Amino acid sequence: MIMVNDGRYKVRWRPGMTIRDLLNDLKFSFPRLVISVNGTIVPRDQWDTYTLQDGDRVKVIHMTAGG
Amino acid sequence: MPDPKEPLPELTPEELRRYSRHLLLPQVGLEGQRKLKAAAVLIVGLGGLGSPIAMYLAAAGVGRLGLVDADVVDESNLQRQIVHGQSTVGQLKVESARQRLLDLNPHIQVDVYPVRLTRENALDILRPYDIVVDGTDNFPTRYLLNDACVFLGKPFVYGSIYRFDGQASVFDARRGPCYRCLFPEPPPPHLVPTCGTGGVFGVLPGVIGTIQATETLKLILDIGEPLIGRLLLYDALDMTFDTVRVPKNPKCPVCGEHPTITELIDYEEFCGLTPPDQPPAEDLEITPQELARRLAAGERLRVIDVREPHELEISRLPFAENIPLEQLWSRMDEFAPETPIVFVCRTGERSRLAAQEFRKRGYRAWNLAGGINAWAREVDPSLPQY
Numbered sequence: 378m379i380m381v382n383d384g385r386y387k388v389r390w391r392p393g394m395t396i397r398d399l400l401n402d403l404k405f406s407f408p409r410l411v412i413s414v415n416g417t418i419v420p421r422d423q424w425d426t427y428t429l430q431d432g433d434r435v436k437v438i439h440m441t442a443g444g
Numbered sequence: 445m446p447d448p449k450e451p452l453p454e455l456t457p458e459e460l461r462r463y464s465r466h467l468l469l470p471q472v473g474l475e476g477q478r479k480l481k482a483a484a485v486l487i488v489g490l491g492g493l494g495s496p497i498a499m500y501l502a503a504a505g506v507g508r509l510g511l512v513d514a515d516v517v518d519e520s521n522l523q524r525q526i527v528h529g530q531s532t533v534g535q536l537k538v539e540s541a542r543q544r545l546l547d548l549n550p551h552i553q554v555d556v557y558p559v560r561l562t563r564e565n566a567l568d569i570l571r572p573y574d575i576v577v578d579g580t581d582n583f584p585t586r587y588l589l590n591d592a593c594v595f596l597g598k599p600f601v602y603g604s605i606y607r608f609d610g611q612a613s614v615f616d617a618r619r620g621p622c623y624r625c626l627f628p629e630p631p632p633p634h635l636v637p638t639c640g641t642g643g644v645f646g647v648l649p650g651v652i653g654t655i656q657a658t659e660t661l662k663l664i665l666d667i668g669e670p671l672i673g674r675l676l677l678y679d680a681l682d683m684t685f686d687t688v689r690v691p692k693n694p695k696c697p698v699c700g701e702h703p704t705i706t707e708l709i710d711y712e713e714f715c716g717l718t719p720p721d722q723p724p725a726e727d728l729e730i731t732p733q734e735l736a737r738r739l740a741a742g743e744r745l746r747v748i749d750v751r752e753p754h755e756l757e758i759s760r761l762p763f764a765e766n767i768p769l770e771q772l773w774s775r776m777d778e779f780a781p782e783t784p785i786v787f788v789c790r791t792g793e794r795s796r797l798a799a800q801e802f803r804k805r806g807y808r809a810w811n812l813a814g815g816i817n818a819w820a821r822e823v824d825p826s827l828p829q830y
């Protein structure tokens with residue numbers, strides 16, 4: 378199981394699952410999301426190759442503009 | 445940071461009394477307080493974040509504060525922008541803030557820049573300051589500040605807020621990542637909600653701005669662990685703080701190994717705010733009187749209110765359909781290209797984005813100028829304005 382945003386979403390893990398697969402499963406399409414896995418940001422150019430492990434904690438972070 | 449070769453300024457007897465609680469702290473002490481007095485900090489934006497940043501840095505005795513903001517104080521700012529007050533509504537924010545800060549601490553110097561920061565003036569304005577603190581409310585200025593700080597080798601104390609969520613970090617390209625390492629590109633402008641369109645919980649900038657002030661003071665004093673290489677995430681509803689590690693991106697276009705951005709660029713264009721295919725704003729606008737006339741003439745048109753459902757409880761137009769802006773983009777195929785559409789929101793800001801995006805895709809779309817508040821002023825005074 379992959380825990381997303383402190384358990385707000387739970388996604389079934391499968392072997393070889395990449396960050397891109399996870400976002401597709403979640404139907405998250407908002408451009409310019411930032412993703413951390415187990416507390417470290419993973420750059421966008423690694424989303425297709427970074428494979429998640431069962432139990433990974435993923436955080437989906439939005440850019441905010443307000444001040 | 446203050447030039448280590450320069451002798452630190454002495455504190456007067458009044459200053460010693462004022463800063464007593466700092467002088468008692470071994471991590472600050474007399475030397476630290478003199479470092480604060482020698483420091484110069486630039487605060488860009490005197491809004492929700494800038495208010496507590498400026499007040500705490502002034503109270504702490506930072507010797508020189510620079511304030512940048514071209515706006516004037518509006519009554520709707522006072523729900524969160526605590527450096528201003530009812531008596532300064534209508535004044536320049538930098539002037540309003542200067543009065544308040546010098547009342548709080550007359551021993552400091554406050555410089556004001558009532559201008560918009562641009563690629564032309566940014567480097568000159570930033571240069572005399574040791575640290576730049578982010579109180580801006582938009583992406584173009586944030587990217588501008590980041591790049592300028594990378595070029596000048598200055599720490600950039602970042603903060604941003606939206607609704608109940610806040611973020612903070614310290615970007616210092618000499619010691620860690622920059623804002624672009626974390627956020628290489630901004631989202632397209634029609635998907636960027638601002639506090640003026642999405643709302644903001646009034647205490648939220650108090651929390652984030654105070655964290656930015658804390659980090660600024662730590663940098664000056666050189667104490668503790670700065671937020672360099674870490675992004676702090678605050679959720680006021682869940683009341684959780686989380687930090688994630690932000691690696692430096694070796695391919696970063698401004699602070700990476702082979703930078704492609706080596707001077708300030710056009711940040712409005714970079715953020716997609718002035719694309720060449722955008723129809724001029726005036727062609728998109730329809731006045732409340734014009735809309736009223738066309739409706740009275742029985743013209744077939746759809747009026748779409750893009751506000752969120754809870755806003756309709758405050759005021760609503762009986763002839764409008766409600767499709768919140770977030771849902772609109774996925775429902776474009778529900779519109780016929782030949783039927784005129786008029787988009788409405790509170791002030792015409794969100795609905796203008798809707799009208800622009802629909803125009804680009806060939807729809808006959810207009811924006812109600814000034815939103816439902818203008819309709820209330822000019823056509824139906826029985827509606828409340830908010």
Ligand SMILES: [Zn+2]
Nearest residue numbers: 622625696699
């Ligand atoms: Zn960078």
